[in-house]
Amino acid sequence: MEVLTFAVLVTPFIIVFYLAVLLIVRPSRAVLLSSLLGGLILGVVNFLFDLAASSAHWWHYNLTIPSPQQKIPFDIPAETFTQFMSHLPFPYYLTPILIFGSLAYMVIWKLWRGPKHRIAQIVLFGVPVFCILRDILVAQSGGTYATSWDSPIAPLMVVLMWLIGFFVGYLVFKKLSPTRESVEARRQAEHERLLAAIEARKKAMQQS
Secondary structure, three states: OOHHHHHHHHHHHHHHHHHHHHHHHOOOHHHHHHHHHHHHHHHHHHHHHHHHHHHHOOEEEOOOOOOOOOOOHHHOOHHHHHHHHOOOOHHHHHHHHHHHHHHHHHHHHHHOOOOOHHHHHHHHHHHHHHHHHHHHHHHHHOOOOOEEEOOOOHHHHHHHHHHHHHHHHHHHHHHHOOOHHHHHHHHHHHHHHHHHHHHHHHHHHHHO
């Protein structure tokens, strides 16, 4: 898939899916922001590894040249645009930032304490393993939107990229985010204050 096609067709779906899960998880503002920061760290690590891979010739992305109907930003020549994106495909970083980073961290936060703790553990260890296996299998397929390995150490770098990016991002998220218990306690207190205020207002209206 060509980068512009991905940006136009896939990016809106990623954002809508992310927002839909937010309605289920219902994170506090602090949890949401810390998860986004953790996801951003994962995306930056991904970017830095891609940048290193471009310089050290570890791998590159297989991308097709945009069709004549597609408008390239800033009127960059299509071949130049494709060559640049084959090393640093910026639209693709949205997935690790929002889905494999922020969303995964919030799901772990939501389920870590309680009867679904096992699911949280599966997400914690399963997401980086899934991403590693996906990159390895996709690279072997050799198709469009796949990475082509230019060095025998590319698989090792892929493993390091996901392990470092995911768990560093998670540690930052865990350090900054409040516990689920504290968030729920705060929400319960706010709910009780609201009910008390409503009841007091009703009594005041009845007395008047």
